[in-house]
Amino acid sequence: MCSRFSALLFASLLLLSGCGYHTVNSAVHLPGTVHTLAIPAFKNNTQSYQTQAIFTEAVIREFTSRSSYRIVSGEDPSADATLRGTITSFQITPLTYDNTTGQTSSYLVTIATKLELVDRQGKTIWQNPSYLFRQQYEQTQDLASFIQEDSAATRRLAREFAAAAVADILESF
Numbered sequence: 001m002c003s004r005f006s007a008l009l010f011a012s013l014l015l016l017s018g019c020g021y022h023t024v025n026s027a028v029h030l031p032g033t034v035h036t037l038a039i040p041a042f043k044n045n046t047q048s049y050q051t052q053a054i055f056t057e058a059v060i061r062e063f064t065s066r067s068s069y070r071i072v073s074g075e076d077p078s079a080d081a082t083l084r085g086t087i088t089s090f091q092i093t094p095l096t097y098d099n100t101t102g103q104t105s106s107y108l109v110t111i112a113t114k115l116e117l118v119d120r121q122g123k124t125i126w127q128n129p130s131y132l133f134r135q136q137y138e139q140t141q142d143l144a145s146f147i148q149e150d151s152a153a154t155r156r157l158a159r160e161f162a163a164a165a166v167a168d169i170l171e172s173f
Contacts, residue, residue, distance in 0.1 A: 030069075030081065030117075030125065030169065037063065038072045038079035042113070048090035054154055055087060055113065058162035066166055081119050083169075088112045095136065106138045109153045115165055126169055133157045133164075 030037075039060050044052035056073070063071050072079055089112035094104040111133050117126040137153040 031119070034069065034080040034119070034125075036070045036072060036076070036079045036081075038074065038076040038082040039063065040073075040075045040082065040084060042085035042087060044087045046087055046090040048087070048111075048154075051087050051090055051111065051154055051158075052085075054158045055085060055111075055161060058155075058158035059083070059085065059165060062159075062162035062166040067170060077120075079120070081117055081125060083115060083117050085113055085115045088114055106136060107153075109135045109137065109157060111154070111157050111161070113161060117169060128165070128168060131161060131165065133161050135160075 039056065042052040042056045042059075060071055060073055063069060075082070089110070091108075091110045093108045093110065095106045095108050097103065098105045113131045113133075114129040115127060115131065116124060118124055135153040135157045
């Protein structure tokens with residue numbers, strides 16, 4: 001009798017605890033007063049060309065597709081909140097070498113960023129100071145069909161970053 005009661009109690013508690021899933025926007029970091037979100041161009045503290053523009057565009061696109069907030073690209077003092085980003089590190093590291101030519105055949109792009117979401121008064125609503133994303137790419141060895149692959153890798157990283165950042169802000173996973 002006691003073991004049945006214990007088993008029933010355990011099963012009830014297990015069902016009540018849930019599995020950790022929640023509905024979209026059930027744990028939103030943004031207050032209910034936020035309807036307009038400004039996303040100015042990210043800062044770039046690196047020597048990489050146009051990385052901040054690629055990352056800013058990806059975040060704007062992701063917010064537009066996943067939320068009902070009115071998104072404003074650029075600074076807007078009338079916006080309810082502002083999302084500021086900074087590219088803090090950009091590295092390209094050789095991974096493999098071609099034994100025949102001695103040239104590098106693949107690379108790893110690593111980009112670090114930080115984000116801060118502030119309300120109209122400048123109070124921090126949410127922040128993540130240490131996003132880190134990596135993308136491997138292979139270098140074309142045929143100079144006649146040479147394609148600069150590092151920018152494509154940066155665009156793929158920007159999409160991954162935007163999806164993760166927007167999910168963090170909207171869904172609190």
